[in-house]
Amino acid sequence: MRVSEEQIQILSRLQQNSNLSKSDILLRGLEILGEYYSLGLDQPPLSLELRNLEAEAMHHAEALRQIRKKEEAIKQVIQELGSVDKAIDKYRGSKSALIQILLDIQAQNHWLSKPALMWVSERLGVPWSQIYYIATFYKAFSLTPRGRHIIQVCLGTACQVRGAPRLLDKVMHVLKIKPGETDQEQRFTLTTVNCLGCCALGPVVVVDGNYYSRPSLEEIKQIAASYE
Secondary structure (H helix, E strand, O other): OOOOHHHHHHHHHHHHHHOOOHHHHHHHHHHHHHHHHHOOOOOOOOOOOOHHHHHHHHHHHHHHOOOOOHHHHHHHHHHHHHHHHHHHHHOOOOHHHHHHHHHHHHHHHOOOOHHHHHHHHHHHOOOHHHHHHHHHHOOOOOOOOOOOEEEEEEOOHHHHHOOHHHHHHHHHHHHOOOOOOEOOOOOEEEEEEOOOOOHHHOOEEEEOOEEEEOOOHHHHHHHHHOOO
Protein backbone atom coordinates (compact mmCIF):
# COMPACT_ATOMS: atom_id res chain seq x y z
CA MET A 1 0.00 0.00 0.00
CA ARG A 2 1.56 3.29 -1.05
CA VAL A 3 1.01 6.09 1.45
CA SER A 4 2.79 9.40 1.96
CA GLU A 5 5.26 10.12 4.75
CA GLU A 6 2.62 12.23 6.49
CA GLN A 7 0.12 9.40 6.27
CA ILE A 8 2.70 6.93 7.61
CA GLN A 9 3.23 9.19 10.64
CA ILE A 10 -0.54 9.41 11.18
CA LEU A 11 -0.83 5.64 10.92
CA SER A 12 1.99 5.20 13.43
CA ARG A 13 0.26 7.48 15.95
CA LEU A 14 -3.04 5.67 15.43
CA GLN A 15 -1.35 2.31 15.90
CA GLN A 16 0.27 3.45 19.13
CA ASN A 17 -2.99 4.84 20.48
CA SER A 18 -5.31 2.06 19.34
CA ASN A 19 -3.16 -1.09 19.28
CA LEU A 20 -4.54 -1.83 15.80
CA SER A 21 -2.46 -3.02 12.86
CA LYS A 22 -1.95 -0.73 9.86
CA SER A 23 -4.19 -2.91 7.70
CA ASP A 24 -6.96 -2.73 10.35
CA ILE A 25 -6.67 1.06 10.45
CA LEU A 26 -6.77 1.31 6.65
CA LEU A 27 -9.84 -0.91 6.52
CA ARG A 28 -11.58 1.15 9.23
CA GLY A 29 -10.69 4.32 7.34
CA LEU A 30 -12.10 2.88 4.13
CA GLU A 31 -15.34 2.03 5.91
CA ILE A 32 -15.57 5.59 7.24
CA LEU A 33 -14.90 6.95 3.75
CA GLY A 34 -17.81 4.88 2.43
CA GLU A 35 -20.10 6.26 5.17
CA TYR A 36 -19.24 9.84 4.22
CA TYR A 37 -20.09 9.18 0.59
CA SER A 38 -23.36 7.50 1.55
CA LEU A 39 -24.30 10.76 3.32
CA GLY A 40 -23.62 12.73 0.14
CA LEU A 41 -20.39 14.34 1.33
CA ASP A 42 -17.85 14.54 -1.50
CA GLN A 43 -14.83 15.66 0.54
CA PRO A 44 -14.80 13.96 3.95
CA PRO A 45 -12.63 15.78 6.53
CA LEU A 46 -10.33 12.84 7.19
CA SER A 47 -6.68 13.24 8.12
CA LEU A 48 -6.05 10.06 6.13
CA GLU A 49 -8.31 9.98 3.06
CA LEU A 50 -7.05 6.67 1.71
CA ARG A 51 -6.95 8.01 -1.81
CA ASN A 52 -5.05 5.03 -3.15
CA LEU A 53 -7.67 2.54 -2.04
CA GLU A 54 -10.46 4.87 -3.08
CA ALA A 55 -9.03 5.13 -6.59
CA GLU A 56 -8.61 1.37 -6.81
CA ALA A 57 -12.18 0.91 -5.58
CA MET A 58 -13.44 2.98 -8.49
CA HIS A 59 -11.26 1.10 -11.00
CA HIS A 60 -12.54 -2.13 -9.47
CA ALA A 61 -16.15 -1.00 -9.86
CA GLU A 62 -15.60 -0.02 -13.47
CA ALA A 63 -14.01 -3.39 -14.19
CA LEU A 64 -17.05 -5.15 -12.78
CA ARG A 65 -19.31 -2.92 -14.92
CA GLN A 66 -21.98 -3.10 -12.25
CA ILE A 67 -21.34 -0.55 -9.51
CA ARG A 68 -21.27 3.17 -10.15
CA LYS A 69 -21.75 5.05 -6.88
CA LYS A 70 -18.67 5.68 -4.77
CA GLU A 71 -20.17 4.32 -1.57
CA GLU A 72 -21.27 1.12 -3.32
CA ALA A 73 -17.85 0.69 -4.91
CA ILE A 74 -16.13 1.09 -1.56
CA LYS A 75 -18.51 -1.33 0.15
CA GLN A 76 -17.76 -3.85 -2.59
CA VAL A 77 -14.02 -3.52 -1.99
CA ILE A 78 -14.44 -3.72 1.81
CA GLN A 79 -16.37 -6.96 1.37
CA GLU A 80 -13.67 -8.31 -0.93
CA LEU A 81 -10.86 -7.33 1.43
CA GLY A 82 -12.72 -9.13 4.19
CA SER A 83 -12.59 -12.35 2.18
CA VAL A 84 -8.89 -11.73 1.51
CA ASP A 85 -8.29 -11.38 5.25
CA LYS A 86 -9.97 -14.75 5.85
CA ALA A 87 -7.74 -16.40 3.24
CA ILE A 88 -4.63 -14.88 4.83
CA ASP A 89 -5.69 -15.72 8.39
CA LYS A 90 -6.40 -19.31 7.31
CA TYR A 91 -2.66 -19.72 6.74
CA ARG A 92 -1.74 -17.54 9.73
CA GLY A 93 -0.28 -14.87 7.51
CA SER A 94 2.57 -17.09 6.34
CA LYS A 95 4.53 -15.75 3.37
CA SER A 96 5.29 -19.32 2.31
CA ALA A 97 1.56 -19.84 1.69
CA LEU A 98 1.35 -16.95 -0.79
CA ILE A 99 0.36 -19.05 -3.82
CA GLN A 100 -2.26 -21.00 -1.85
CA ILE A 101 -3.66 -17.75 -0.47
CA LEU A 102 -3.98 -16.38 -4.02
CA LEU A 103 -5.65 -19.62 -5.13
CA ASP A 104 -8.17 -19.32 -2.31
CA ILE A 105 -8.90 -15.70 -3.24
CA GLN A 106 -9.29 -16.70 -6.89
CA ALA A 107 -11.73 -19.47 -5.93
CA GLN A 108 -13.73 -17.11 -3.72
CA ASN A 109 -13.87 -14.02 -5.95
CA HIS A 110 -13.29 -15.65 -9.38
CA TRP A 111 -10.39 -13.28 -10.11
CA LEU A 112 -7.55 -11.36 -8.47
CA SER A 113 -8.36 -7.67 -8.35
CA LYS A 114 -5.71 -5.02 -7.76
CA PRO A 115 -7.16 -4.06 -4.34
CA ALA A 116 -6.96 -7.74 -3.32
CA LEU A 117 -3.34 -8.02 -4.43
CA MET A 118 -2.48 -4.72 -2.70
CA TRP A 119 -4.04 -6.07 0.49
CA VAL A 120 -2.09 -9.34 0.29
CA SER A 121 1.11 -7.34 -0.22
CA GLU A 122 0.31 -5.17 2.80
CA ARG A 123 -0.71 -8.02 5.10
CA LEU A 124 2.13 -10.39 4.23
CA GLY A 125 4.83 -7.79 3.77
CA VAL A 126 5.60 -9.20 0.32
CA PRO A 127 6.61 -6.73 -2.43
CA TRP A 128 3.86 -5.87 -4.89
CA SER A 129 6.13 -6.73 -7.82
CA GLN A 130 6.60 -10.29 -6.54
CA ILE A 131 2.89 -10.85 -6.07
CA TYR A 132 2.09 -9.41 -9.50
CA TYR A 133 4.69 -11.67 -11.12
CA ILE A 134 3.12 -14.77 -9.56
CA ALA A 135 -0.41 -13.66 -10.47
CA THR A 136 0.55 -13.19 -14.12
CA PHE A 137 2.81 -16.24 -14.40
CA TYR A 138 0.30 -18.96 -13.48
CA LYS A 139 -2.66 -19.56 -15.79
CA ALA A 140 -4.79 -20.53 -12.81
CA PHE A 141 -5.02 -16.84 -11.92
CA SER A 142 -7.02 -14.16 -13.72
CA LEU A 143 -6.49 -10.41 -13.33
CA THR A 144 -9.78 -9.64 -15.06
CA PRO A 145 -13.27 -10.41 -13.74
CA ARG A 146 -14.44 -13.93 -14.53
CA GLY A 147 -17.88 -15.44 -14.22
CA ARG A 148 -19.01 -17.78 -11.52
CA HIS A 149 -19.19 -20.48 -14.20
CA ILE A 150 -16.62 -21.18 -16.92
CA ILE A 151 -17.95 -22.44 -20.27
CA GLN A 152 -15.48 -24.04 -22.66
CA VAL A 153 -16.10 -24.96 -26.29
CA CYS A 154 -13.60 -27.33 -27.89
CA LEU A 155 -12.26 -26.22 -31.26
CA GLY A 156 -9.84 -29.13 -31.73
CA THR A 157 -9.56 -30.86 -35.11
CA ALA A 158 -11.99 -33.66 -34.30
CA CYS A 159 -14.59 -31.21 -32.99
CA GLN A 160 -13.97 -28.82 -35.90
CA VAL A 161 -14.96 -31.39 -38.51
CA ARG A 162 -18.05 -32.26 -36.48
CA GLY A 163 -19.40 -28.71 -36.33
CA ALA A 164 -17.62 -27.00 -33.42
CA PRO A 165 -17.77 -23.53 -35.06
CA ARG A 166 -21.55 -23.80 -35.38
CA LEU A 167 -21.76 -24.98 -31.78
CA LEU A 168 -19.72 -21.97 -30.67
CA ASP A 169 -22.09 -19.67 -32.57
CA LYS A 170 -25.03 -21.19 -30.69
CA VAL A 171 -23.33 -20.73 -27.32
CA MET A 172 -22.48 -17.10 -28.14
CA HIS A 173 -26.10 -16.53 -29.20
CA VAL A 174 -27.41 -17.85 -25.89
CA LEU A 175 -24.87 -16.13 -23.64
CA LYS A 176 -24.62 -12.88 -25.65
CA ILE A 177 -20.83 -12.86 -25.21
CA LYS A 178 -17.78 -13.80 -27.30
CA PRO A 179 -14.85 -16.06 -26.34
CA GLY A 180 -12.75 -14.39 -23.66
CA GLU A 181 -15.67 -12.28 -22.42
CA THR A 182 -17.76 -12.34 -19.24
CA ASP A 183 -21.38 -11.33 -19.07
CA GLN A 184 -22.39 -8.23 -17.10
CA GLU A 185 -23.92 -10.31 -14.31
CA GLN A 186 -20.57 -12.07 -13.78
CA ARG A 187 -22.39 -15.34 -14.33
CA PHE A 188 -20.54 -16.91 -17.27
CA THR A 189 -17.11 -16.59 -18.86
CA LEU A 190 -16.79 -18.13 -22.32
CA THR A 191 -13.51 -19.63 -23.53
CA THR A 192 -12.34 -21.92 -26.33
CA VAL A 193 -9.79 -24.73 -26.05
CA ASN A 194 -7.83 -26.78 -28.58
CA CYS A 195 -8.58 -30.18 -27.10
CA LEU A 196 -10.50 -31.59 -24.15
CA GLY A 197 -9.43 -35.21 -24.64
CA CYS A 198 -12.90 -36.48 -25.51
CA CYS A 199 -12.86 -36.46 -29.30
CA ALA A 200 -15.50 -39.19 -29.62
CA LEU A 201 -18.04 -36.90 -27.92
CA GLY A 202 -17.35 -33.89 -30.13
CA PRO A 203 -18.34 -31.22 -30.58
CA VAL A 204 -18.31 -30.62 -26.84
CA VAL A 205 -19.30 -27.90 -24.39
CA VAL A 206 -17.91 -28.05 -20.86
CA VAL A 207 -19.41 -26.08 -17.97
CA ASP A 208 -17.50 -26.20 -14.68
CA GLY A 209 -16.08 -29.60 -15.61
CA ASN A 210 -19.42 -31.04 -16.78
CA TYR A 211 -19.34 -32.33 -20.36
CA TYR A 212 -22.22 -31.87 -22.83
CA SER A 213 -21.95 -33.67 -26.16
CA ARG A 214 -23.47 -32.17 -29.34
CA PRO A 215 -26.06 -30.00 -27.56
CA SER A 216 -28.76 -28.33 -29.64
CA LEU A 217 -29.66 -24.65 -29.30
CA GLU A 218 -32.54 -25.48 -26.96
CA GLU A 219 -30.33 -27.77 -24.91
CA ILE A 220 -27.74 -25.01 -24.57
CA LYS A 221 -30.46 -22.69 -23.27
CA GLN A 222 -31.49 -25.34 -20.75
CA ILE A 223 -27.88 -25.94 -19.71
CA ALA A 224 -27.29 -22.21 -19.15
CA ALA A 225 -30.54 -21.90 -17.17
CA SER A 226 -29.53 -24.80 -14.91
CA TYR A 227 -26.59 -22.83 -13.50
CA GLU A 228 -27.51 -20.11 -11.03
